[in-house]
Amino acid sequence: MTTLLTHTYWMTNRRLKVLIKQPAFVVIMLVQPAIWLFLFGNLFRRVVELPGFGGGDYLDYIVPGVVAMTAVSSSMWSGMGVLEEIERGTMNRLLTTPVARGAIMNALVMEQVLSLTVQVAAVILLGLAAGASYPGGVAGLLVLLIAALLLGTVFSALSNTVGMLARQRETIIGINTMLLLPLTFLSSAFMASSLMPSWMRTIADWNPVNWALDAARAAMTASPDWGVVLSRGAWLLGLAVVMLVLSTRTFRAYQKSV
Amino acid sequence: MSDAVTAEELRKSYPGGVRALDGLTLTVRAGEVFGLLGPNGAGKSSTVKILTTLARPDSGRATVAGHDVLRHPERVRREIGVVPQRSALDPMASGRDNLTLQGRIFGVRGKALTRRVDELLDRFGLAEAAGRTVRGWSGGMQRRLDVALALVHKPGVLFLDEPTTGLDPEGRAEMWTEIGRLAADESMAILLTTHYLDEADRLAGRLAIVDGGKIVTEGTPEQLKGELRGDAVHLELRQPPDEPRARQAISHVAGLREVALEGRTLSARADDGAAAVPAALAALESAGIGVATVTVARPSLDDVYLRHAGRRFAA
Numbered sequence: 001m002t003t004l005l006t007h008t009y010w011m012t013n014r015r016l017k018v019l020i021k022q023p024a025f026v027v028i029m030l031v032q033p034a035i036w037l038f039l040f041g042n043l044f045r046r047v048v049e050l051p052g053f054g055g056g057d058y059l060d061y062i063v064p065g066v067v068a069m070t071a072v073s074s075s076m077w078s079g080m081g082v083l084e085e086i087e088r089g090t091m092n093r094l095l096t097t098p099v100a101r102g103a104i105m106n107a108l109v110m111e112q113v114l115s116l117t118v119q120v121a122a123v124i125l126l127g128l129a130a131g132a133s134y135p136g137g138v139a140g141l142l143v144l145l146i147a148a149l150l151l152g153t154v155f156s157a158l159s160n161t162v163g164m165l166a167r168q169r170e171t172i173i174g175i176n177t178m179l180l181l182p183l184t185f186l187s188s189a190f191m192a193s194s195l196m197p198s199w200m201r202t203i204a205d206w207n208p209v210n211w212a213l214d215a216a217r218a219a220m221t222a223s224p225d226w227g228v229v230l231s232r233g234a235w236l237l238g239l240a241v242v243m244l245v246l247s248t249r250t251f252r253a254y255q256k257s258v
Numbered sequence: 259m260s261d262a263v264t265a266e267e268l269r270k271s272y273p274g275g276v277r278a279l280d281g282l283t284l285t286v287r288a289g290e291v292f293g294l295l296g297p298n299g300a301g302k303s304s305t306v307k308i309l310t311t312l313a314r315p316d317s318g319r320a321t322v323a324g325h326d327v328l329r330h331p332e333r334v335r336r337e338i339g340v341v342p343q344r345s346a347l348d349p350m351a352s353g354r355d356n357l358t359l360q361g362r363i364f365g366v367r368g369k370a371l372t373r374r375v376d377e378l379l380d381r382f383g384l385a386e387a388a389g390r391t392v393r394g395w396s397g398g399m400q401r402r403l404d405v406a407l408a409l410v411h412k413p414g415v416l417f418l419d420e421p422t423t424g425l426d427p428e429g430r431a432e433m434w435t436e437i438g439r440l441a442a443d444e445s446m447a448i449l450l451t452t453h454y455l456d457e458a459d460r461l462a463g464r465l466a467i468v469d470g471g472k473i474v475t476e477g478t479p480e481q482l483k484g485e486l487r488g489d490a491v492h493l494e495l496r497q498p499p500d501e502p503r504a505r506q507a508i509s510h511v512a513g514l515r516e517v518a519l520e521g522r523t524l525s526a527r528a529d530d531g532a533a534a535v536p537a538a539l540a541a542l543e544s545a546g547i548g549v550a551t552v553t554v555a556r557p558s559l560d561d562v563y564l565r566h567a568g569r570r571f572a573a
Contacts, residue, residue, distance in 0.1 A: 014351070089342055089346030090347070092342060093407070096335060097363045
């Protein structure tokens with residue numbers, strides 16, 4: 001276990017050193033959620049007036065929505081990192097060393113999780129600058145962050161699994177294009193669940209994006225519902241662990257086809 | 259001392275039915291340089307992948323440094339250094355960072371790590387470039403860093419998978435010198451794969467020729483060449499000949515044996531090559547087969563390959 005942690009640390013360190021050498025990428029990473037916050041914030045501003053939405057300020061409402069969408073959309077490209085490692089031969093080089101197999105996968109997830117932390121902070125601050133209020137205070141924002149990071153872990157590990165098994169950029173691009181919008185709009189990211197058709201609500205109940213939003217929204221109100229926070233948090237954590245284990249298991253399949 | 263590498267009856271097929279290994283058996287003794295020679299697709303890389311725990315065979319057994327590659331891959335990984343066929347560096351990291359990380363993975367820490375990294379950078383002539391990102395390095399420098407990476411933890415068994423493929427002549431010469439120096443270190447066994455005959459001849463203490471996924475012959479380069487009695491006679495014909503006719507014509511020439519015809523090249527073996535040539539030329543001319551060039555040579559590994567694999571070595 002300590003080996004896994006130490007190795008994950010070194011492997012993450014290795015990837016981050018490369019990441020910070022690409023300033024253009026870091027800028028794009030921050031600009032994208034800002035655009036969403038601006039676009040959706042203005043486009044859907046008046047949906048709060050719909051009967052049943054519950055009123056309030058739409059900007060307050062979509063900050064968690066944009067955070068969740070960012071978590072999914074950035075992390076699901078993680079598998080590209082896997083392909084890059086395979087194509088460069090570094091994957092095979094690492095696999096002939098005693099490095100913990102899990103550390104190779106975890107490092108790719110950690111890279112996403114750390115960049116996501118910066119992105120989430122940026123969205124929260126932008127929201128604040130635009131006049132959003134966070135009645136749940138720091139605790140609420142912390143829950144938002146943790147929920148986003150768990151969500152990022154789920155989709156990063158999923159993408160890594162796809163990358164290891166399919167070993168094709170097209171597959172990752174296809175899956176991401178197919179999944180991002182349904183996952184986002186089958187959740188309460190931009191529209192209150194109470195206004196969804198009932199069949200959509202049923203699907204949304206199974207959508208991890210919605211779990212993250214339920215947890216975040218429950219914690220970000222003036223009187224947080226900690227029961228919802230904990231239950232949704234536990235589901236997300238469970239799914240994240242399952243996906244991490246699954247991504248590491250793909251080395252067995254890789255070994256057969258290499 | 260026990261053998262550095264043993265492989266018994268390794269078999270491996272890839273999805274799609276491509277059979278890469280078909281019962282390959284080999285032994286690399288402690289401290290020796292063992293060459294695995296064969297054309298592309300013969301099974302060299304599959305063998306290395308299995309021995310370095312990257313791939314699993316469909317059947318067969320293998321040990322490296324005394325550990326079973328299937329039952330204890332993690333023990334094998336601690337003992338081996340691997341120079342892969344294609345360079346496998348972190349292009350955006352510096353040479354020093356590449357080496358340091360590799361050392362950390364093997365549990366080298368602190369001052370010992372700094373010292374080892376400096377030592378390797380010096381030894382491979384990379385000290386000056388050490389701080390720059392590897393992406394801007396020349397191919398030869400990158401290749402030397404690949405070797406340095408494999409040596410960071412002082413492995414007992416070193417795998418060099420086609421270490422000079424893609425290098426320019428200068429880079430190849432440097433790499434040969436380096437491998438020669440590594441070979442002098444008797445505490446390390448080296449398994450070298452190559453599709454260059456001259457490379458195997460020059461570097462390997464013992465070698466095996468692999469073809470169609472199995473070993474077709476093995477021994478020291480001298481033994482293998484010695485097995486071939488007499489000189490090699492190669493006749494380059496003007497046109498691809500009618501095969502039975504050419505064979506018929508040449509069969510009457512005394513002293514020529516092991517006649518092989520491939521395209522326009524007719525190869526044979528003779529106790530006294532110089533004496534057999536005039537008769538061979540005369541026989542072919544009278545059968546209406548024109549000869550463009552004639553060479554007579556002492557046996558080379560190329561000839562060994564021809565004899566055992568049944569065709570000329572075309573890498």
